[in-house]
Amino acid sequence: MNYVLPVGDFLMAGEASSNVKKILNQLGIPPRIVKRTAVAMYEAELNAVIHAYGGRAEVEITKDFIVVEVIDDGPGIPDIELAMTEGYSTAPDEIREMGFGAGMGLPNIKRNADEFSIESEVGKGTRVRIVVYFNR
Amino acid sequence: MKVSDFAAALGLRILTGDAGLDREVGGVYASDLLSRVMAKSSRGDAWITVHTHINTVAVAVLSDLSCIIVPEDIPVEETTLNRARLEGIPILSGSMSTYEICWRAHEILTD
Ligand SMILES: Nc1ncnc2c1ncn2[C@@H]1O[C@H](COP(=O)(O)OP(=O)(O)OP(=O)(O)O)[C@@H](O)[C@H]1O
Numbered sequence: 001m002n003y004v005l006p007v008g009d010f011l012m013a014g015e016a017s018s019n020v021k022k023i024l025n026q027l028g029i030p031p032r033i034v035k036r037t038a039v040a041m042y043e044a045e046l047n048a049v050i051h052a053y054g055g056r057a058e059v060e061i062t063k064d065f066i067v068v069e070v071i072d073d074g075p076g077i078p079d080i081e082l083a084m085t086e087g088y089s090t091a092p093d094e095i096r097e098m099g100f101g102a103g104m105g106l107p108n109i110k111r112n113a114d115e116f117s118i119e120s121e122v123g124k125g126t127r128v129r130i131v132v133y134f135n136r
Numbered sequence: 137m138k139v140s141d142f143a144a145a146l147g148l149r150i151l152t153g154d155a156g157l158d159r160e161v162g163g164v165y166a167s168d169l170l171s172r173v174m175a176k177s178s179r180g181d182a183w184i185t186v187h188t189h190i191n192t193v194a195v196a197v198l199s200d201l202s203c204i205i206v207p208e209d210i211p212v213e214e215t216t217l218n219r220a221r222l223e224g225i226p227i228l229s230g231s232m233s234t235y236e237i238c239w240r241a242h243e244i245l246t247d
């Protein structure tokens with residue numbers, strides 16, 4: 001199964017991951033694994049909305065695993081190692097006032113995913129890839 | 137304990153009608169940093185937060201939280217309440233501070 005979901009504006013953030021969560025629940029995937037997938041995808045979705053200008057999510061579901069790629073054409077990340085550090089955030093004040101900007105999103109994705117990779121080019125965009133296995 | 141019984145025991149108002157009242161409250165988590173909530177909360181937790189924007193509902197849905205509790209009578213946007221009803225996430229509200237809610241919830245849940 002293959003889906004392409006728009007990762008839209010700020011208020012809609014979470015639509016794509018909620019959708020995927022419903023599909024995984026319908027497939028009878030254990031709740032703990034569904035939660036890990038949903039949280040990882042939502043963090044990536046939020047980053048595309050907050051730090052880029054939105055983007056899209058490509059989702060592939062097989063019998064044994066799910067692959068989620070969140071892709072944006074935003075400003076990119078100059079120093080990925082720094083961005084991965086817990087507590088590092090460039091979120092502006094008005095975003096922080098909403099409770100974002102703890103600098104925990106990327107570390108959360110890494111922790112919840114079985115496989116995680118991030119590619120980014122300054123001025124081009126960012127691609128986050130998340131794989132979660134259903135029977136581990 | 138079901139959210140409906142939990143709300144009654146704490147004397148909290150339910151702002152979202154019947155939606156999700158059968159969800160089981162397993163514990164309580166209090167934080168206003170959304171990524172921290174998604175990292176550290178447990179499934180079934182009642183989540184205490186001062187945030188009232190629509191993204192709180194997504195956090196609760198995706199983290200399998202049982203309900204959202206808004207302290208100190210902070211008003212909640214209608215768009216947030218509508219989304220919560222749609223997603224089956226109860227939003228509870230009352231005049232108590234976060235500290236008081238935690239303290240009383242602890243008594244109720246360990247009873
Ligand atoms: N898609 C992206 N495009 C551009 N920059 C990004 C993107 N994703 C992350 N970043 C950069 O990496 C930093 C760390 O991201 P991370 O998700 O860990 O924290 P945050 O989004 O700032 O806060 P939190 O996720 O805790 O609300 C961001 O502040 C931003 O500078």
Ligand SMILES: [Mg+2]
Pocket residue numbers: 043046047101104105106
């Ligand atoms: Mg983030």
